[in-house]
Amino acid sequence: MVRQSQGFLSQIYAFTDFICVQLIFLFSWWLKFKSGWIPYDNPLPLHNYALWSLIYGGIAIFLSYSFNFYTPKRRKKFSYELFTIIQVYTISLLILLSFLFIFKELDISRSFLLLFLVNNILAISFYRYILKTSLKRLRQKGYNKQFVLILGAGSIGKRFYRNLLKHPELGYEVVGFLDDFHDCHEAGFENYKPILGRVDELEAILETTLIDEVIIALPLDAHHKFGKIINTCEKAGVKTLIIPDYFDYLPSKPYFDNFAGIPLINVRDIPLDEFRNRFFKRAFDIVFSLAAILITLPLLILIAIGVKITSPGPIIFKQERVGLNRRNFMMYKFRSMRVQTEQSSDTQWTTENDPRKTKFGTFLRKTSLDELPQFFNVLFGHMSVVGPRPERPYFVEQFKEEIPKYMVKHHIRPGITGWAQSNGLRGDTSIEDRIKYDIFYIENWSFLFDIKIIWKTIINGFVNKNAY
Known part of the structure; x- marks a missing residue:
């Protein structure tokens, strides 16, 4: 009986989503071609677009079932639903564009389709949020127990x-x-x-x-x-x-795997173990790092000149760090210290009034501008925009014996910023606290969580009292 009612509710959700897509299609058509607010050339007749709207709605419903979007999720947060909505409707549009290419429908306005996509995501998210909030209030009052x-x-x-x-x-x-x-x-x-x-x-x-x-x-x-x-x-x-x-x-979100026909409990479930999550995160990293490099290119040139004229030695400082799956890589930074031996740089912490720092290097470290070259590390696949900060092999060997679960951070790519760093845990702060934040991020990763960390990093500013 419970399964039948859940199945019926899923059908209601699917039908409501399909109707919502068609209403948003009509609204987007009016907004693009009838409101006069957006310039356009001669459009195709309404019925040409309406056919593709029906196909788009069908694709979205099919993908929603594939993503288990209609399975009851009263234990899930709304952020989970929002991320699923963005995935479903974006992928649906990409599939629709493939159909348009195959059937040579070249006159369908791409700007209209983009407007249609954005309106769909906003509308579906809004009504789902209202629905989830209403159900929560009903439960608090004793209904739907x-x-x-x-x-x-x-x-x-x-x-x-x-x-x-x-x-x-x-x-x-x-x-x-x-x-x-x-x-x-x-x-x-x-x-x-x-x-x-x-x-x-x-x-x-x-x-x-x-x-x-x-x-x-x-x-x-x-x-x-x-x-x-x-x-x-x-x-x-x-x-x-x-x-x-x-x-x-067990972790906060245990995951059951299957190996050789036997169910296994995955002691450390990591969302980024799923291919689609890794794909979206990597695609975002490439786009974001390319944009960051292009936007900051004049600044990169000025900093490079500043490093060169204020201290003899190379502009870029390369240092070995431990990354994904405990593999070592060379991390890039603008050089902020005087040239020193490899032994010294790899085994000594930077202190607040470290005599090895140059005056220009002190400014770069305080403002985190010395880390801009790490966007090239992101582009090359060594790092991610968001993730646990990578550490030197010398200290990794030390911390893994002293701090429980320290090595868990190497299950994903290290990042330029992270959940720990965006909460002020940089420089001479507790390694134990940083690991707690890193593990929370690893186990609770979502695309929206990455956006939140980037936004928090920007809002809080790159200047940090612990950054030296």
């Missing part, structure tokens, strides 16, 4: 219950617990929902009580009961979710 039964009243089950109370907007209500070793009369249990019976009584409870989801929060030594529990829940049409007894060792 999902009723949960927790198996296990030990530390795991109680912890899950307490965490669930902190998120009323999700619309989950715990009916009670089933447990073989605890009872409601234990000290402190008065703050929890009641224990309705033993685990073996699950089938009877499901027949008499409305339950949407069963959460298995049993210890590892009870794993022999899981098969019977899952069969009982599936027979009753109830969803089953398992909290592993070792969940403290």
Whole structure:
């Protein structure tokens, strides 16, 4: 019954999206060709465009199903939906352009299609946001509830219950617990929902009580009961979710993989392991770095001249750093110090009043202008615009023994700026804190997260008290 209602709701979503696309088509047509606000040449008749609008709508709906966009996601943030909307409707337009090329429809206005795309993304995002916000408010008022039964009243089950109370907007209500070793009369249990019976009584409870989801929060030594529990829940049409007894060792977003026909828990799920995410991030890096190099080219030339006339030696300072998959690469910077031995530069930290710095180099470091050549590293594929900052091999060998999870940062390309740097963690700041920020970024990466970090870096300015 639950699956049928979800399937019907998915169809409503798809139908609404398709109608919205067609309404936006009419609005974009009026805006481009009838409003008089945008100059245009003689357009094709409306029906020529309308046919391609129907095709575009069909492609978008197909891709939405492919991206699981119509699967209920009350646990997901709106930023996830927004990113999916941008992907779906942009890719749909690229496919449509391919069809136009194949069928030699050369007179369809490309500027109209761009306007159509932007309006679609804005409109779909707006109505989805309104819908998600409205559903959240309804849940907070007690409507559209999902009723949960927790198996296990030990530390795991109680912890899950307490965490669930902190998120009323999700619309989950715990009916009670089933447990073989605890009872409601234990000290402190008065703050929890009641224990309705033993685990073996699950089938009877499901027949008499409305339950949407069963959460298995049993210890590892009870794993022999899981098969019977899952069969009982599936027979009753109830969803089953398992909290592993070792969940403290898992990342914030565990991912199940499949290898040799056996399901595996990926202890470190990384969104950038997916090809499409890597593709979009790499494409953005190439476009952004090229734009940055072209825009700052006069500044690059002036800085190069400044470095040359203020201190003898090379303009560009190259230093070995550890990057993606622990592979070493040469990172480029404008030279800000006097020429020194490789041993000295690779094994010594830069201090606030470091005598090795030149006067012009001090200015470059304070304003982060010395890092502009790293856009060439991005272009060559050594780095990304956003990511954990790369470190020298000498310190990597030192930190990996001293700081837990330090090497996790090398699962993705290092960046010019990052979540840690945009929050002020530069220079002589805690390495442990930087790693916490880096791991959070790695596990929660999204295209919008990258934009947020870049924007935060620009707003906060490139001058930093810890940058020396």
